[in-house]
Structure formats: C-alpha cells, structure tokens
Amino acid sequence: FNFVQLGVAHPAGLQHLMQQRTTAVGYELIKTEDNNLPVLTAMSEIAGMLLPQIAGRYLETSSSGRGITLGGVAGIPASNVLIIGAGMVGSTAALNFNGMGAKVTVLDADLNRLRQLEFLSHKKVSTALATPYNLERYLAFADVLIGAILIHGKKAPHVVTEAMVKKMKKGSVIIDVSIDQGGCVETSRPTTLSDPVFLKHEVIHYCVPNLPSSVARTASHALNNVVLPFVEAVTENEWSAFEQTEALRRGVYVYRGQCAHEEMAGLFGWDFVPVENLVKAT
Structure with missing residues (x-):
C-alpha cells in the first residue's frame, strides 16, 4: 500500500516492484462503488485546512510576498x-480561507460542485465556471492561486499557462496541490518541505507533493482510519480479498x-x- 503519485512517479521504482512480482495498491486509486475516494478524501481534507496558513506565511514581507494579510482590516480590503x-x-480550502476573511473565488467545470459549495458557504464564497476567459480574468487580481485539480488515475492538465503566470501580481503566491499528479500550473515543479518554494516570474511557487506530511501526526491517524479495513481484508482473506472487494x-x-x-x-x-x-487467473 502506498501513494503512487503518477505525476512524479519514477519508472525505475515501479519496474523494481514488477520484477519482484509485487502486488501494489495505490492509496489514491482506491475507489468505492459510490465513486468515493476514501483515502484521498481524508488526505485532501487535511491539505485544504493547511492551505490558508501556508498562503498567509508566504504573503508576508519576510517571505518576499506581497506584504498583506489574508483578511482585511478597517479601510483595507481582504x-x-x-x-x-x-x-x-x-x-475545504475555500471555507477556511473565507473563515480567515479572504475574498474567495472558486472555479470548476462542474456546476453541481459549485452549487454545493455556495450552499455550504452560505453564499460567502464566489463561484464561476472554469473557462479560459474566467481563468485569465480572475488570475489578474489574485493574491493567492490554489491549484486543486484531480482527474482520477491521470496526470493533471496544465490549465494555468506560463503566460498567465507572467500576468500575475509580483509577490503573489501559487500553491499547486495538483503537483502530486504533475501539477496544473505550467511553471510548477516538485519541491520539498525543507526547500518548499521557488520564484518564477516574480511569483512565489509552493509545490510540495504529499502536503499532509507536514502535519505527520494528524495525517497518520487519518490514514490509519481509512486504510485499516482494506489491510484487514487482505490479511484475513489473502488473494481472494481482491476478488471480493471492488474498491481494493x-x-x-x-x-x-x-x-x-x-x-500508468x-x-x-x-x-x-x-x-x-x-x-x-489467480
């Protein structure tokens, strides 16, 4: 059991698994009959909660950011x-950013998801369809960009081009959560927790794969809660577990x-x- 992270996976490591006749299960690939991704959902919730504190840190002057707070103060907009x-x-990120007083806009191609988010936020989060026009329009004013695109089992598309990044404000922050699947921003590249950011076109890029690992205790407990039933199924039923459990x-x-x-x-x-x-055939 492990995270595959197709966007940053090394073929040599995967080939070694095959040479050793291993059976490997990708956490983010486990999918239930109702199309829920139980492991990925738990980790995504943690990542969404982390994003406001990361963005706030890199917007600070000491981090070469724009020198602004997420929420506004009297006479100064958010x-x-x-x-x-x-x-x-x-x-999750939208609700948490909103809770800190930021002005939040969410783009998605799925109207049902946008409608649900507006309901959860009591209309305090703005939404729009993810079209090239809307991307360019909102990016020009963004202080923080969160890339949170997931196409199950596939690499993320580059929906934000380098030309778009060049038009962003100096000192603005990009956090590309999709870097686990290759990144949805053309200028992104994987970074590490010890060296998490780089500057490109005067825009700060934070592109750490496996973002929940920065809060290892919380992430470990959340992972255990959802993975344990699948591990028990394999230990109790061995190879027949794969035939009996569709999600696995x-x-x-x-x-x-x-x-x-x-x-892959x-x-x-x-x-x-x-x-x-x-x-x-087993």
Missing part, C-alpha cells in the same frame, strides 16, 4: 484568493508483477492487463 477545483481540497481491486496498479493500471502503462509505454483478468 486579499483575493482564486481556487481552481471544487473537490475536497478546493472546497480498483486501487491495484501492479498485480503479481504485472502492470494493471491503464494510465500509457505514461511509461508498458504493456497493460486489466486487474479483473489478473484476479480471475
């Missing part, structure tokens, strides 16, 4: 936060040494066998 993606990360089967990307994930196979040019076929 900062503008743009969030791309209204999933668990984006929605959906999370498999290597099964007894064979690549069982179509997107396409990414690295490997042969692919559907996990259902491999499980039946």
Whole structure:
C-alpha cells in the first residue's frame, strides 16, 4: 500500500516492484462503488485546512510576498484568493480561507460542485465556471492561486499557462496541490518541505507533493482510519480479498508483477492487463 503519485512517479521504482512480482495498491486509486475516494478524501481534507496558513506565511514581507494579510482590516480590503477545483481540497480550502476573511473565488467545470459549495458557504464564497476567459480574468487580481485539480488515475492538465503566470501580481503566491499528479500550473515543479518554494516570474511557487506530511501526526491517524479495513481484508482473506472487494481491486496498479493500471502503462509505454483478468487467473 502506498501513494503512487503518477505525476512524479519514477519508472525505475515501479519496474523494481514488477520484477519482484509485487502486488501494489495505490492509496489514491482506491475507489468505492459510490465513486468515493476514501483515502484521498481524508488526505485532501487535511491539505485544504493547511492551505490558508501556508498562503498567509508566504504573503508576508519576510517571505518576499506581497506584504498583506489574508483578511482585511478597517479601510483595507481582504486579499483575493482564486481556487481552481471544487473537490475536497478546493472546497475545504475555500471555507477556511473565507473563515480567515479572504475574498474567495472558486472555479470548476462542474456546476453541481459549485452549487454545493455556495450552499455550504452560505453564499460567502464566489463561484464561476472554469473557462479560459474566467481563468485569465480572475488570475489578474489574485493574491493567492490554489491549484486543486484531480482527474482520477491521470496526470493533471496544465490549465494555468506560463503566460498567465507572467500576468500575475509580483509577490503573489501559487500553491499547486495538483503537483502530486504533475501539477496544473505550467511553471510548477516538485519541491520539498525543507526547500518548499521557488520564484518564477516574480511569483512565489509552493509545490510540495504529499502536503499532509507536514502535519505527520494528524495525517497518520487519518490514514490509519481509512486504510485499516482494506489491510484487514487482505490479511484475513489473502488473494481472494481482491476478488471480493471492488474498491481494493480498483486501487491495484501492479498485480503479481504485472502492470494493471491503464494510465500508468500509457505514461511509461508498458504493456497493460486489466486487474479483473489478473484476479480471475489467480
């Protein structure tokens, strides 16, 4: 069991798993019958809660930021936060940024998600469809950009181009949470907790994969809560667990040494066998 992180995965490590005839389950690939991603949801909630404190830190003058607070004070307007993606990360972040007094706008292609967020925020969070026009329009005023796009089992598309980044305010902050899937901002590249930011076109980029690892105790407890039932299923039922538990089967990307994930196979040019076929042959 591990996070695959297709956007930053090393093929040599994956090939080693296959050579050792390993069976590997990706946490973020586990998907229930009602299309819920239980492990990813728990980690995304933590990431969403972390984002305001990270953004606030790098907006400070000492961090080469714009020297502003997230929330406004009397006579001074609040900062503008743009969030791309209204999933668990984006929605949690929006509510927390709003709670700190920031002016929040969320873009998504799914109207139902936007409608749900407006309901949860009591209309205190603004929403708009994620179109190229709206992206350019809101980016020009953004003090903080949160990239929170997830396409299950695939690399994230670059919806924010380098040309768009060049038009952003000097000292503004980009936090690309999608960096685990390759990043949704063209100028992003993976960073580390020990060296989390870099400057590109005078815009601060924070692109740390596995963001919840910065609060390891909270993340570990949350991970254990959702992963334990799947681990117990494997220890109690062994190989039949993959046949009996659909959510677990959906999370498999290597099964007894064979690549069982179509997107991974396409990414690295490997042969692919559907996990259902491999499980039946066991």
